[in-house]
Amino acid sequence: MPELPEVETIRRDLADRIVGARIEEVEVLDRRVIRGQTPDQFAAGLRGARIQAVERRGKALILVLEDRGFLVVQLMMTGQMIFRADSAPEKASKIIFTLSNQGRIYYNDQRLFGRLQAVRVLAEVGYFRDIGPEPLSLEFTPQALQERLAGRRTPIKPLLLDHRVVAGIGNIYASEILYASRIDPRRAALTLVPRDVRALHAAVVAVLSEAVALRGTSMRDYRDAQGEKGLFKTRIKVYAREGETCPRCRTGIERIIQNQRSTFFCPRCQR
DNA sequence: AGGTCGACCTGGCAGC
DNA sequence: TGCTGCCAGGTCGACC
Numbered sequence: 400m401p402e403l404p405e406v407e408t409i410r411r412d413l414a415d416r417i418v419g420a421r422i423e424e425v426e427v428l429d430r431r432v433i434r435g436q437t438p439d440q441f442a443a444g445l446r447g448a449r450i451q452a453v454e455r456r457g458k459a460l461i462l463v464l465e466d467r468g469f470l471v472v473q474l475m476m477t478g479q480m481i482f483r484a485d486s487a488p489e490k491a492s493k494i495i496f497t498l499s500n501q502g503r504i505y506y507n508d509q510r511l512f513g514r515l516q517a518v519r520v521l522a523e524v525g526y527f528r529d530i531g532p533e534p535l536s537l538e539f540t541p542q543a544l545q546e547r548l549a550g551r552r553t554p555i556k557p558l559l560l561d562h563r564v565v566a567g568i569g570n571i572y573a574s575e576i577l578y579a580s581r582i583d584p585r586r587a588a589l590t591l592v593p594r595d596v597r598a599l600h601a602a603v604v605a606v607l608s609e610a611v612a613l614r615g616t617s618m619r620d621y622r623d624a625q626g627e628k629g630l631f632k633t634r635i636k637v638y639a640r641e642g643e644t645c646p647r648c649r650t651g652i653e654r655i656i657q658n659q660r661s662t663f664f665c666p667r668c669q670r
Numbered sequence: 671a672g673g674t675c676g677a678c679c680t681g682g683c684a685g686c
Numbered sequence: 687t688g689c690t691g692c693c694a695g696g697t698c699g700a701c702c
């Protein structure tokens with residue numbers, strides 16, 4: 400589900416509420432969301448751990464545990480991390496963490512694609528191997544982007560979804576970023592000239608920054624750590640707007656399939 | 671190595 | 687009221 404802006408929103412919300420608390424109990428209601436360990440091992444490894452910080456890398460949420468390693472949460476399509484003071488499990492609740500501050504975190508996941516791993520070092524998590532730059536950090540420059548696109552014959556849209564190129568962009572923001580930079584999603588990456596790459600870089604930063612400021616996009620399932628929707632949906636220009644008109648030129652927005660995933664774009668002003 | 675595709679899951683919704 | 691098919695914020699491993 401969530402892309403960088405959504406995970407970052409959850410990270411900030413959780414950091415305000417759980418840093419300094421201890422995990423007192425862990426109830427695993429569906430073992431399929433746990434990776435690399437049995438539910439008993441997973442729970443035993445986390446019980447008693449103090450939460451030192453809540454971080455994020457790409458779309459992964461990282462709970463830093465004092466002297467106990469890390470809890471890495473990948474929400475995938477429909478995962479949620481909801482913090483509540485009262486008891487409120489839902490049908491989709493798969494793990495319940497009870498904390499020392501009277502609160503609970505409900506890991507909810509409709510489709511069960513999400514995964515949680517308790518690890519000693521982050522390198523144990525496959526997703527972090529070869530992960531690209533954080534798009535809202537100083538390391539993400541037009542040059543860094545150019546280097547990662549050089550020589551690639553793949554269309555630019557699926558490359559934006561590749562977290563080894565740049566971390567944290569998903570299917571909604573990939574379409575929005577290409578619209579903002581006026582680049583046709585079907586163009587092979589190696590056809591982008593330096594001016595295109597600069598425009599693309601600027602759009603990545605601008606779109607993701609605004610989406611973070613508006614607490615992400617709720618198309619269907621996304622909720623922040625309080626269970627509230629994000630506000631960026633009103634700013635969406637093309638995603639899921641097939642047949643509506645382009646805000647810039649009034650041409651009809653089209654939907655195509657690339658690597659089995661929908662892409663939305665304006666065929667007139669994206670070139 | 672780079673590129674593409676199926677698999678993993680559940681549920682909502684449109685159309686008949 | 688069904689039923690069917692399509693669609694969904696992601697990642698990974700298996701192929702060519």
